Amino acid sequence: MTRYAIVDLEATDTSSSENHERKIIQIGIVIMEDDKVLETFSSEVNPHQPLTENIIRLTGLRDRQLKKAPEFAKLIPKIKKLLKDCVFVAHNVIFDWGLLSKNFEEFEEYLEMPRVDTVELARIFFPTFEKYGLEFLKQKLGLKNDHLHSALSDASETAELLLKIQNEIQKLPKSVLLEIKKHAQCLTYETNLIIDKFVARAEVRQENFEFYKYFGILKQKKELLETKISKEFSENVKALGMRKRRVQDKIAEIVNANLMEKEAVFIEAQTGSGKTIAYVIPILAKGRRLVISTATKVLQDQLLHDLGPKMKESFGIQTTKLMASSNYISLDQFDLYLSDIMASTNTEIFKMKVLVWLTQTQTGELSEISKNLTNPDMFERISNFGNDNSNIDFWKIANERAKNADVLVLNHAYMIELLKKKSKLFYGRHLVIDEAQRLLTVLEASNQEHLEILDELLPLQLINSDENRIALEDFLFQLGKFPFSRKKIFMDAAELGLNRICDFLMNPDNIYWTTGNTLNSSQPDFNNFKKLIPEDQKVIFVSASIAFSNDKVLLPELLGFSVYKFFKLQAKIAKNQRIYAISDGPSVKNTSVQDYSNYVFKNLIKLAELNRPIVVLFSSRQMLNWTARQFEKSEIKVGVQQHGSQANNELLKNQFDTGKFQVLLATGAFWEGVDFEKQKNVILVIPRLPFATPEDVLTRKFSEKFKNPFYDFNLPMAAMQLRQAMGRVNRKMSQRSCVVILDRRIMGNSYAKRLRRNLEELTTIETGAFEVLLPQIKDFLR
Numbered sequence: 001m002t003r004y005a006i007v008d009l010e011a012t013d014t015s016s017s018e019n020h021e022r023k024i025i026q027i028g029i030v031i032m033e034d035d036k037v038l039e040t041f042s043s044e045v046n047p048h049q050p051l052t053e054n055i056i057r058l059t060g061l062r063d064r065q066l067k068k069a070p071e072f073a074k075l076i077p078k079i080k081k082l083l084k085d086c087v088f089v090a091h092n093v094i095f096d097w098g099l100l101s102k103n104f105e106e107f108e109e110y111l112e113m114p115r116v117d118t119v120e121l122a123r124i125f126f127p128t129f130e131k132y133g134l135e136f137l138k139q140k141l142g143l144k145n146d147h148l149h150s151a152l153s154d155a156s157e158t159a160e161l162l163l164k165i166q167n168e169i170q171k172l173p174k175s176v177l178l179e180i181k182k183h184a185q186c187l188t189y190e191t192n193l194i195i196d197k198f199v200a201r202a203e204v205r206q207e208n209f210e211f212y213k214y215f216g217i218l219k220q221k222k223e224l225l226e227t228k229i230s231k232e233f234s235e236n237v238k239a240l241g242m243r244k245r246r247v248q249d250k251i252a253e254i255v256n257a258n259l260m261e262k263e264a265v266f267i268e269a270q271t272g273s274g275k276t277i278a279y280v281i282p283i284l285a286k287g288r289r290l291v292i293s294t295a296t297k298v299l300q301d302q303l304l305h306d307l308g309p310k311m312k313e314s315f316g317i318q319t320t321k322l323m324a325s326s327n328y329i330s331l332d333q334f335d336l337y338l339s340d341i342m343a344s345t346n347t348e349i350f351k352m353k354v355l356v357w358l359t360q361t362q363t364g365e366l367s368e369i370s371k372n373l374t375n376p377d378m379f380e381r382i383s384n385f386g387n388d389n390s391n392i393d394f395w396k397i398a399n400e401r402a403k404n405a406d407v408l409v410l411n412h413a414y415m416i417e418l419l420k421k422k423s424k425l426f427y428g429r430h431l432v433i434d435e436a437q438r439l440l441t442v443l444e445a446s447n448q449e450h451l452e453i454l455d456e457l458l459p460l461q462l463i464n465s466d467e468n469r470i471a472l473e474d475f476l477f478q479l480g481k482f483p484f485s486r487k488k489i490f491m492d493a494a495e496l497g498l499n500r501i502c503d504f505l506m507n508p509d510n511i512y513w514t515t516g517n518t519l520n521s522s523q524p525d526f527n528n529f530k531k532l533i534p535e536d537q538k539v540i541f542v543s544a545s546i547a548f549s550n551d552k553v554l555l556p557e558l559l560g561f562s563v564y565k566f567f568k569l570q571a572k573i574a575k576n577q578r579i580y581a582i583s584d585g586p587s588v589k590n591t592s593v594q595d596y597s598n599y600v601f602k603n604l605i606k607l608a609e610l611n612r613p614i615v616v617l618f619s620s621r622q623m624l625n626w627t628a629r630q631f632e633k634s635e636i637k638v639g640v641q642q643h644g645s646q647a648n649n650e651l652l653k654n655q656f657d658t659g660k661f662q663v664l665l666a667t668g669a670f671w672e673g674v675d676f677e678k679q680k681n682v683i684l685v686i687p688r689l690p691f692a693t694p695e696d697v698l699t700r701k702f703s704e705k706f707k708n709p710f711y712d713f714n715l716p717m718a719a720m721q722l723r724q725a726m727g728r729v730n731r732k733m734s735q736r737s738c739v740v741i742l743d744r745r746i747m748g749n750s751y752a753k754r755l756r757r758n759l760e761e762l763t764t765i766e767t768g769a770f771e772v773l774l775p776q777i778k779d780f781l782r
Contacts, residue, residue, distance in 0.1 A: 001033050002033070002034065003031065003085060003750075004031070004085070004087050004116075005030075005031055005034045005082060005086035006029070006030040006031075006032060006090070006155050006156075006158045006159040006162065006406050007028070007029050007035075007088060007089070007090050007096050008027075008028045008152070008154035008155040009024050009028075009100060009151060010025050010026035010027075010053060010058075010061070010088065011024055011025060012051060012052070013051060013055070013500055021141070022102075023045075023047035023049060023103070023469035024099060025045055025047050025055070025066055026042075026044050026045060026059065026061065026151040027043055027079070027100075028042045028043075028150060028151030028152030028154060028155035029041040029042070029079070029083075030152070031082060031086065032162075033160050033162055035166075037159065038571045039082070040338045041078065041082055041152075042151065042152035043075055044065065044066055044069035044070075045066070045069055045071070045075065046067060046068075046069045046070065047321045048071075050063050051066070062263070063556060064724050068154045071337045072107075076104065076107060078427070079100075080109070080111075083113060086113060086118055086737075087114045088114065088118075089115075089116045089118060089159075090115075090158065091118045091119055091154070092117065092119050093115050093119075094106075094188060097115050110618075113128075114190040114193055115188075116180035116190060116191045116194055117187070117189065117191045118165065119132050120187050120191050120349060121162075121165045121191060122137060122165060123373070124349060124352045125165050125169070126140075126141075126370050127353040127354070127357040127358065127369055127370060129370050129554065130370060130372065130761070131372060131658075134154060134158065137157075141160075143157040143160045143164075144157075144160065146726075147357065152472065162194075165194070168193070169194070169195065169198045170198060172216065172356065173203075173209055173216035173359070173360070174199070174203060175216060175356050176215070176216045176358075176359060177198060177199045178202075178214065179215075179355055180195055180352045180355055181195055181196060181199050183351050184350050186345045186348040188345075191759065194684055212331050213335060215331060215334075215355070215358050216359045217359070217392050218358070218359055218361060218362065218612055220361065220397060220509065223318075225318060226316050227315060227317060227406070228316055229281075229284055229285050229317070231285050231416075232285075233256075233285070234249075235722070236314075237281070240307075242274075242277065245274050247269060247270070247273045247572075248273070248274045248278040249278075249280070250278075250569055251273075252278045252281065252282045252460045254567050255279050256282045256355075258540075259286060259430070259538065261565070262538075264530075264540070264541065264556070264563075265541065265548050265564070265567050266436070266543075266553070266555065266556055266565065266567070267279075267537075267543075267567050267569070268545065268546040268547055269542065269569045269708060270544055270565075270569070270571040270762075271544045271727040271730065275542055276299070276302065276303065276769070279540060280307070282313075283430050283432075284315070284406060284407070287407070288429070289408075289428065289430070290408070290429050290430040291410060291425065291426060291430070291431050291432070292407065292408070292432045292434060293410045293411065293432070293433045294410075294411060294412070294434045295412050295434075295439075295442065296310075296438075297433060300321060300409055303319060303407070303409050304321055307780075308407070311722070317407060318405045318406050319405060319407040319408075319409065320409070321398075321410070322398050322399065322401075322403045322408060322410060322425070323410075323414055324414050324417065325384045325385060325386045326380075326383040326384060326385055327365055327366060327367065327383075328383070328394040329354070329358075329364045329383070329384060330383060330384035330388040330390070330393075331380050331390035331392060331393075332386070332388050333382050333383065333384070333385075334354060334382040337351065337381045337382050338351055338670070346373050346380065349373070350374055350378050354382065357369055359584045362465075363394065363690075364398070366382070366383065371651060381605050397753070403425065408425065412433070412438060412439055412442040413436075413445070413446065414637050415433075416442065416443060416532065420715075422534075426534060427534075431537055432540045432541075433538070433539065433542065435542075435543060436541040436542060436555065437543045437555065439529065439541075443529060443559075444522065444698060445524050448520055448697075449505045449521045450519070450520050451519045451521075451727070452517060453479070453501075454517045456501055457498075460472055460496060460497075460729070466685070468496075471495065471496055471661050475489070475492045482695055483695070484513075484514070485511070486505055487508075489501075489505060489686045491508065493505065504519060505521075507521075507523075509523075509524050511523075511524060511700055511701065513697065515699050520697075524701065525701070528559075528560035529559040529560050529561075530560035530561050531560060531674075543555070544723060545724065553566050554606070554712075554713070554716045554717075571762055573761075573762070573763060573764070574753065574762055574763040576730065576736050576737070576766050577726065577730045577736070577737045578738055578765065578780055579726075579738075579739045579763055579764070579765040580738060580739065580740045580741070580765075580767075580773045580776070581746045581747060581756075581765055581767045582743075582769070582773065583768055583769055584769040586599055586740050587744070588744075593620070593622055593623055596623065597630065598630065599742070600623070600742060601627050601628050602684075603740075603770055604627070604685065605744060606634050606770070608663060608782065610683070610777065612781055613656065613659075613663075613679045613681075613683070614663045614664070614682070615656075615666065615670070615676060615684050615685070615728075615729060616663065616684060617666060617667065617671055617725055618667040618687055619667065619689075619691070620667070620688065621667055623687060623688070624641070627665060628640045628665055636663055637660065637662050637663070638661050638664075639652050639656055639663070639664045639665070640666075641665065641666040641667060641668070641670065649669055649674065651662070653674055653676075656676075657676075657678045671728075674728060676731070681736050681737070681781045682735070682738075683738045683740060684726070684728070684729045684737060684738070684740065685740045685742065686725065686739065686741045687743065689718055690725075691714055691715075698713075698717075702749050711751065715751050715755065718755070719758045719759070722755075722759060726739055726763075736780065736781055738777045740773075740777065742770075747767060
């Protein structure tokens with residue numbers, strides 16, 4: 001029988017990294033033997049120093065309380081007796097053990113006992129959790145205790161957490177536990193003892209698992225479902241337990257009336273109108289299968305985890321997702337990764353986490369694994385790049401599932417890739433492209449090629465000669481021009497012997513440009529989307545923004561459709577969202593980026609005083625960086641989007657959702673693909689109208705396509721982007737949001753009037769000086 005002492009301490013200063021500067025102010029201990037609580041102990045401690053405001057807020061303790069509490073020296077005999085012959089357990093054991101032992105040493109008393117960290121164990125045995133703080137685990141696992149919030153309450157919750165961790169360990173096959181044991185030596189102190197304890201008694205466990213080497217893989221569920229769906233749209237909506245909306249009826253009518261027509265159908269319907277159900281159900285009711293392509297993870301999750309299960313239960317409909325192979329684990333690559341030695345603690349925890357996750361996953365999708373204390377390289381090392389030779393290939397399993405599914409969900413990029421490969425997954429299926437406005441940028445991205453310049457220049461930099469140095473400097477100078485001369489760069493590259501750069505610049509018709517140290521190339525024409533789809537493929541495009549005005553339907557033409565049907569459902573004016581257009585800002589044209597950033601910063605400071613979360617969407621990385629620098633001197637907590645992967649964006653979004661900072665400064669993907677549905681009230685700030693710059697590749701491509709590229713392309717695209725941004729912060733009726741446009745160009749005549757008219761289809765626009773509108777913003781968010 002193992003006896004555990006689960007300990008939690010409250011201290012005078014949680015911000016200090018030095019335990020000797022801290023004093024214990026409260027201690028809670030739970031003594032547990034296997035799964036039974038034998039004894040509890042709790043006491044406040046007099047630290048003989050005043051508490052900071054932060055500690056008072058965190059603990060609820062007061063100086064006057066602690067003055068009456070016993071000194072730590074008087075508690076030592078009791079604590080020593082409780083801890084005798086126990087394993088010391090804490091949630092973040094380095095803190096609690098370090099603080100307790102330091103306080104003991106001050107009185108020449110010493111603690112020696114095994115120590116276990118439940119944070120590290122939770123990271124391993126709950127591999128899909130976003131976070132591992134005790135408060136999050138309490139909510140996620142339903143940890144309960146009979147004590148008010150205190151050190152004892154946290155100790156009790158940690159004790160229950162330890163039992164749940166042990167329960168998870170006992171579910172694992174012996175081969176998996178033995179492999180975990182090999183990597184557990186890296187864990188803090190003696191945390192591996194918990195794992196060792198269960199290895200000896202572990203069962204082989206064959207019934208629920210398939211095995212590849214020592215990996216235990218959860219057996220795939222195979223289900224045969226009978227499809228039963230009514231031909232009546234209203235009956236099907238009722239069967240799903242939902243209320244039918246008028247706009248859904250209209251969309252369903254449009255879909256039904258055009259299913260057998262050859263022309264592509266474009267439907268514009270407001271975000272939050274329930275359009276997904278309105279196109280999915282009518283197609284399924286006709287006995288047809290469909291592919292749905294989306295741009296954002298939010299809609300994919302809605303289809304797979306909300307609507308999908310309901311359709312399965314009500315109608316016997318199977319919904320699945322398919323992604324590129326690199327999104328799935330390769331067991332071969334993971335096997336190689338496990339054999340790496342001299343890895344960091346976080347890397348070894350990641351390996352153990354994946355071993356546990358493999359016993360739980362049905363999909364093998366790497367996105368299921370927690371990103372907590374990981375980096376993109378860890379995931380890349382175990383990704384499937386189409387060369388997995390194991391007997392369990394999750395990507396092949398996903399493809400088989402996709403072939404048989406009634407509803408197949410793809411993202412835009414992978415849909416384009418499959419269409420280019422003439423995949424049979426589209427045969428006999430209707431294709432619905434939701435969030436269709438995002439297709440343009442995804443098409444363009446698929447059309448581009450990139451070359452890292454520094455990689456090509458590295459050999460030249462090793463040649464030490466004046467002639468070489470001068471030629472290299474001239475080459476880099478020419479590359480820095482906009483637009484640069486392809487012919488001149490080509491000749492300079494040839495002279496320097498940069499053969500790969502010459503090959504890259506070979507096509508004189510392509511558009512070339514640089515971003516940082518990357519040379520980019522794009523074909524002069526779009527990949528015509530119409531030409532990508534099979535001739536007999538029925539395709540429906542759905543979006544919240546397709547047309548700039550009643551007489552300007554832009555998207556179909558840009559995608560290559562000259563013959564199509566367009567339906568615009570009248571948007572309902574949002575009462576829970578309002579636009580505030582600032583009239584007294586500086587001229588964008590005549591103000592430097594630095595000065596304009598100062599203007600943005602000063603107004604953000606004033607908005608932050610309203611104590612509401614603020615999302616700031618920049619159209620310029622340079623302005624974002626200048627504004628972020630200003631906040632370095634401020635006490636306001638700010639999150640700044642960095643150049644990086646989608647995983648970094650998700651982490652930033654999660655931190656904002658949980659209130660780690662009040663202001664989020666972002667650009668790029670946050671305009672179109674990140675929804676802020678968790679905030680009750682939110683302020684969206686647009687520093688500058690999102691007009692494309694002359695160097696933007698899409699602008700360059702369309703400069704010759706339209707008579708007036710600004711009015712016919714740039715202005716509609718800016719309106720589309722603004723509408724998308726507004727939709728990001730208006731996800732439900734109970735949410736209230738203010739959209740603050742700091743760019744005074746919105747107040748002008750001519751194009752600005754057309755832009756305002758477009759946005760007024762969605763909500764009311766209030767105009768005026770910032771100081772006049774600030775109280776109105778405050779009142780609206782009450």
